[in-house]
Amino acid sequence: MSTDQQTGHATEAGAPFDGRAAIEALMVAPGPPALGSAYQAMTEELRGFLDVLAGAAIDTEHAARLRAQLAQMTSRLRGLEVGEPQRLWGHWTDRPGRGQALIPSYDVPKGSLEASATVTFGRFHVGENMAVHGGAISMLFDDLLGWLLARSDLPPSRTAFLTTNFRAVTPVGVELTVHARITHVEGRKRFLAAELRHGDTVCADAEGLWVELRPGQP
Ligand SMILES: CCCCC/C=C\C/C=C\C/C=C\C/C=C\CCCC(=O)SCCNC(=O)CCNC(=O)[C@H](O)C(C)(C)COP(=O)(O)OP(=O)(O)OC[C@H]1O[C@@H](n2cnc3c(N)ncnc32)[C@H](O)[C@@H]1OP(=O)(O)O
Incomplete structure (x- = not known):
């Protein structure tokens, strides 16, 4: 070894x-x-x-x-x-x-094409002015969407791109809901989307592409 x-x-x-x-x-x-x-x-x-x-x-x-x-x-x-x-x-x-x-703790069920979860950011993830750091929000989306895919029945893939839109300040220390879904699959490409909400307010949303790894690909 x-x-x-x-x-x-x-x-x-x-x-x-x-x-x-x-x-x-x-x-x-x-x-x-x-x-x-x-x-x-x-x-x-x-x-x-x-x-x-x-x-x-x-x-x-x-x-x-x-x-x-x-x-x-x-x-x-x-x-x-x-x-x-x-x-x-x-x-x-x-x-x-x-x-x-x-990344803050969340849970998504196994084997589904979409999932909702609750998540709370603490002060470690504050950017400034008690708003969650934008990078932490993108990281949550990358992790959650990657994990949704990993828990699906599809073969392993890796993030090719991820676009995050910051729609409203994401508050710290309160429960947020996040929804993630696999929107469509084209060959090795999986397109995904996610939304982060505080109550009825959409704080951020994202869309991204994951590409299935070929055998032997790092
Ligand atoms: C790191 C592990 C990730 C997965 C972990 C999942 C579960 C593990 C379990 C526990 C952990 C749980 C959760 C963690 C979840 C997530 C962790 C974070 C994930 C990451 O943190 S991961 C790091 C960031 N990520 C990278 O480090 C990727 C670097 N990169 C590459 O490794 C290659 O770039 C790759 C493989 C992406 C593609 O490369 P490739 O050579 O296989 O693909 P190829 O070029 O053949 O493209 C095929 C078709 O995709 C189109 N295409 C490709 N890229 C595109 C782009 N950017 N925009 C638009 N279209 C694109 C082409 O246009 C073509 O389309 P068409 O077929 O239609 O022509």
Whole structure:
């Protein structure tokens, strides 16, 4: 086993990285349920920490103490680093949020062409003026649409383009609804659309193209 220099993925010696195989492998939980529960609880705690930190006015001593505590945690994790296929972060595909803290947690059912979910952005994702950062909204759309596709019966694909329209300020700390759908499929191309709402207000919408990976494509 060696490591692909570009992606950090572990590969069989000399074998090129295969995106389809890697995505298919992600559909299996990376560990036993007890670890999944502990890991999910840990990432939820991390989300809470980031939201509180992003909203807190701390003093110099507090910042220095936090830095030292974080450095201690980082050094405890060094040596436990693994290649992408073996890592746990974001790979709990059987659980809402999938055990990551980059994107707010949501859940969509398996095997459907469209789905609605609720999502709440915390202060970690604030751009300014208590509006959600536009990049965080695009990231949610990319993740949600990619995940809807990954949960459908279609073969693995990758985002080719994603266009986001910001229609109204997206508020922080309140429940939003998001609707995602596969609008049509043409050969390897899948066209998708999504809408993010706060009550009756459309905050943002998006459309994008995902292209099915050919066998052996990274
Ligand atoms: C990274 C994994 C992503 C999927 C993960 C899904 C599930 C995994 C499970 C757990 C994780 C869960 C959720 C996560 C969800 C999402 C994560 C975020 C996803 C990403 O973060 S992913 C990173 C961003 N993404 C890229 O990193 C793509 C880089 N890129 C490429 O890898 C190639 O570019 C590719 C493969 C897209 C296409 O390349 P290709 O060579 O296979 O395709 P080709 O050129 O043959 O085009 C075929 C037909 O598509 C048309 N076409 C192509 N591109 C177009 C464009 N931009 N605009 C308009 N039309 C386009 C052509 O015009 C032609 O159309 P026609 O057939 O009609 O002529």
